[in-house]
Amino acid sequence: MRITLAPMEGLVDAPIRETLTGVGGIDRSVTEFIRVTHGMLPPRIFYKYAPELHHQCETSAGTPVAIQLLGSDPEMMGLHGERAVELGARQVDINFGCPAKTVNKHKGGCVLMREPELMHAITAAVRKAVPEHIPVTAKMRLGYDDRSMGIACGQALQDAGAAELVIHARSKVDGYRPPAYWEDIARAREALSIPVIANGEIWTVEQYWRCREVSGCDEVMIGRGLIARPDLARRIKASQNGETIAPMTWPEVVALVEDYAAALQTRLEDRFVTGRIKQWLNYLRTGFPEAEQLWPRARKIREVTPMLACLDGDRRNLKVA
Missing domain, CATH: 1.20.225.30 (Dihydrouridine synthase, C-terminal recognition domain)
Incomplete structure (x- = not known):
């Protein structure tokens, strides 16, 4: 029943992770993506995106923080996964979900869902490069052009050694427009043996429970909903215990x-x-x-x-x- 704070490029930085995890209810979070291209990034870039590396990769509240990488070169992604662990990462996450045009134009994020074989190669390279006890995870959407690639891409990541998978309940073309297609997450979850985490359009306690019912997922990732309501995770945790607490003023x-x-x-x-x-x-x-x-x-x-x-x-x- 864990709740993960989603990575949101340009917004969910270290200070807001510190602020929101301090409110309570968030079990873990993920950094903004670190863009991997052709050169090896220096440690200062990792520390810029994840100053928590100086503190056992946790916020002050003790909430674990995963290091997220984005790129399309399997070898370089593997090297950067290895570097992240050397610097203290306890989880390496791979971004296959970013819908931004500039990112997709340079073959990063969601556009890679057109090539499940490349997704497999990238994930396998990172999995091979980092120690076995470090989980390698991934985040993706249901597809790029439409919502038909969830199962194929999920299986590619599973076969490559991903420990778990977050699925945002829309395609790239859908953007962030409602509704969220939680039922399509359910189809992917049923086809996979690794844990699947549902993401998308959870703004209230009621939507949290509805998402879990439709997707069949025990865990969720929340982004915009937690920015709009900083105590949402805390109120969800209370509801899991059959309690209702007053919202923040x-x-x-x-x-x-x-x-x-x-x-x-x-x-x-x-x-x-x-x-x-x-x-x-x-x-x-x-x-x-x-x-x-x-x-x-x-x-x-x-x-x-x-x-x-x-x-x-x-x-x-x-x-x-």
Whole structure:
């Protein structure tokens, strides 16, 4: 019944992993992908994406973090899997699911689902390169052009030695548009012997249980739903025990965003910090009407200090009210 925080390129970085795993309910997470091309990346790149490597590959809450690689060269992927483990990785994950045009154009991510044989070769190379006790896992979609490749690609990864597989319940062409095709995950799961983890369109506790019912998967990965509702995993865990807990209040969420901003300021220039805060606020609009009300003002702010003042002022006004 584990819940994994999904990797989201450009958003789920180390500070937000630290923030969200601190809220509770998340059993593990995955880094943004490390892009593998033709040259060997230096250790500083691994540490940039996964500073948790300095701390037994865990967040401060003790949540394990998998190192995710993306690339199409089996030999180089194997070498980078080996390097990740040398630096402290306890799980190496392979990205076959990214739908971004620039990534797919350079033969990375979901476009590889057109070539199950290459997916097999990449996974086999990583599996061979890392010690047996280190799990090699993968994340993919149901296909690229349509949703017909889930079983074939899943079998290719299983045969190559993948320990488990996350399946996002859409094709590349589907993008992120609802609905999620959890029933297609179920068909792939039934055809495979390795554990399958369901991903896609889990925004509420009710959708979590519906996803598990339709997909037949015991475990899920949640991305946007946890960004929109930071306590979603905690509330799901309570529901597994037959309990219901009150959702986080908006002032509590603002405090999280402020902590996140402070952590970002140690890593990024202020202009990028403001952009990341806006990304999170935009998702929070789904879960909190207060974020929707704040958004017209916040989206126009370019500097960190005014942004934090805006957030703090909003929280203080709510407390007074």
